[in-house]
Amino acid sequence: MSETTIDVRDVPPSDRHPKIHAEFEALDSGDALVLVNDHEPKPLFYEMQAEVDAFDADGYEVEQRGPNEYRARFPKQ
Template identity: 40%
Template sequence: MSTPTAKSTVDVRTIEPRFRHPIIFNTFEELQPGEFLLLVNDHDPAPLRYQFEAERANQFAWEYIEQGPEVWQVHITKKAA
């Protein structure tokens, strides 16, 4: 059985902080239900998860793939409507 491949990878480590969340949300909106993006960050993106919960409740699944200390990776899957 093969491991699913991310539809998109968003590595925000080199992106100016004020642009990070808009880029991630725009990428998420382009996903089809069942597809996921791989988020790569240099810290725990917990504030982003809280924003997803507030703005996209029940529309996503969040799974940590790597939890630091230097690199954090998260699968953010778009759920079916």
């Protein structure tokens, strides 16, 4: 089990979700994508929960580390 971290704070908003989905798709089963973002990624969580069968919603975690830094862990089944 490994983790891949991507920081999307400097990625244009319109490009964020496609980039995140591509990174998640490239993971092996049991791995996780750690997303560094400037806001809590609740909309992305709901999107992944509804559309991505391999997303382990029960294992999702998010932590605010600063006013503009959230780290969210998206595990893959």
